[in-house]
Amino acid sequence: GAGVSQxxxxxxxxxxxxxxxxxxxxxxxTALYWYRQRLGQGLEFLIYFQGNSAPDKSGLPSDRFSxxxxxxxxxxxxxxxxxxxxxxxxxxxxxxxxxxPLHFGNGTRLTVT
Amino acid sequence: TQLLEQSxxxxxxxxxxxxxxxxxxxxxxxxxxxxxxxxxEGPVLLVTVVTGGEVKKLKRxxxxxxxxxxxxxxxxxAAQPGxxxxxxxxxxxxGTALIFGKGTTLSVSS
Numbered sequence: 001g002a003g004v005s006q007x008x009x010x011x012x013x014x015x016x017x018x019x020x021x022x023x024x025x026x027x028x029x030t031a032l033y034w035y036r037q038r039l040g041q042g043l044e045f046l047i048y049f050q051g052n053s054a055p056d057k058s059g060l061p062s063d064r065f066s067x068x069x070x071x072x073x074x075x076x077x078x079x080x081x082x083x084x085x086x087x088x089x090x091x092x093x094x095x096x097x098x099x100x101p102l103h104f105g106n107g108t109r110l111t112v113t
Numbered sequence: 114t115q116l117l118e119q120s121x122x123x124x125x126x127x128x129x130x131x132x133x134x135x136x137x138x139x140x141x142x143x144x145x146x147x148x149x150x151x152x153x154e155g156p157v158l159l160v161t162v163v164t165g166g167e168v169k170k171l172k173r174x175x176x177x178x179x180x181x182x183x184x185x186x187x188x189x190x191a192a193q194p195g196x197x198x199x200x201x202x203x204x205x206x207x208g209t210a211l212i213f214g215k216g217t218t219l220s221v222s223s
Contacts, residue, residue, distance in 0.1 A: 042215035104155025
């Protein structure tokens with residue numbers, strides 16, 4: 001079956017531009033997470049969606065970061081006015097329910113020049 | 114803030130050697146997961162440990178959860194080049210998010 005799909009796989013953007021990253025979770029998975037992985041670092045939690053509940057945005061590093069999810073389907077992570085420190089791999093994961101093991105996509109590698 | 118510290122950060126060994134990777138915290142976790150990540154891919158779940166003192170085996174990999182549920186270890190017997198990758202531990206704490214350590218990068222050469 002299809003796994004978690006992320007697009008684009010790579011994105012190069014100029015400092016100050018806005019970017020939008022997309023995540024298609026596994027069908028039927030109610031929980032969706034976004035993580036950021038900087039080079040040589042572990043995974044940094046950004047935001048969590050569970051069904052129709054209010055998302056947990058506690059990991060978003062600044063108000064330049066936002067994310068949306070429509071129901072239990074696609075999610076988009078938007079970064080406005082990108083900065084060089086935003087360069088990282090952005091990983092999306094879904095799971096059947098809260099605290100079930102995560103299924104990760106292959107990530108979007110964002111490079112801000 | 115709940116943190117997970119992994120050691121060593123890097124490990125380079127020869128095929129056939131044994132190794133142990135550690136994941137430690139001062140906080141208690143309700144469960145702990147181990148993932149392996151290969152370059153250009155997302156992490157893939159290896160195992161979940163839930164009970165203090167629990168030991169789980171996955172072929173040549175042995176996972177242990179500490180009695181106090183604050184630490185875990187991963188032991189690999191007779192490592193093979195296919196074991197090469199980034200090993201991440203992740204704990205379920207008080208919040209909604211899974212908390213990840215920084216990982217151990219393992220390189221096994223033949």
